[in-house]
Amino acid sequence: MKEKKFSLRLDQSLYDQIAAQAKAESRSVNNFIVRLLQENSQKESLESRQFVGQIIKGSEILTDSALVSVNGIYYRYSLSNVDTVDSSASYVISDANGNILTLTQLT
Template identity: 45%
Template sequence: MAKEKTTKSGNIPLRIDPELHQVLAEKAKLEGRSLNNYLTKILEDGVKPKSFEDRQFVGHVISGHDFDLDNRLVKVSGIYYRYLIDNASAARYDANYVILEANGNILTLRELVAELH
């Protein structure tokens, strides 16, 4: 007997700890996303295959001196990539950045902000 495919509704009732709910809501807000959109992105990231660039570069910190600001390129491991910065309008030589995502030849970066103690 052949298995029948069922179409899912896309709705998942989910019960989580209220403190976790608060943390997730705050993280979503920081990224300018709805909680639903933020959770969907987390789930998608968890199941999609990682690219070579994701495995090699995500999480690495790069210096502002690695940027070619005129051409909007950044040099990582000897290769120039296009970039997007998720929390700043432009790259700066005097800042450091963490690589959040690699999609083909485009890196998504976040400027690291020094914490005051």
């Protein structure tokens, strides 16, 4: 991979924070910034952008087929903080990975 060099201006206090975090991870400041940029430039899926944070009623989760309908599309699901679906509870979509949504029961 060809590298591109460029100047970056940072406020001294921001630089100091970044340098401290880089040191804590045994990285150079440059390597730390590159890693942050790589992690934060990953494209999110449509499901992540559109569904994460959406509330689902437990009664809308199809436990017999292990599917949940979100905006008219059926997705597989996994539960993050409980073992079984409570039809009287509400759930938030806390993650979306491909066609699998992670549901977290709200208390």
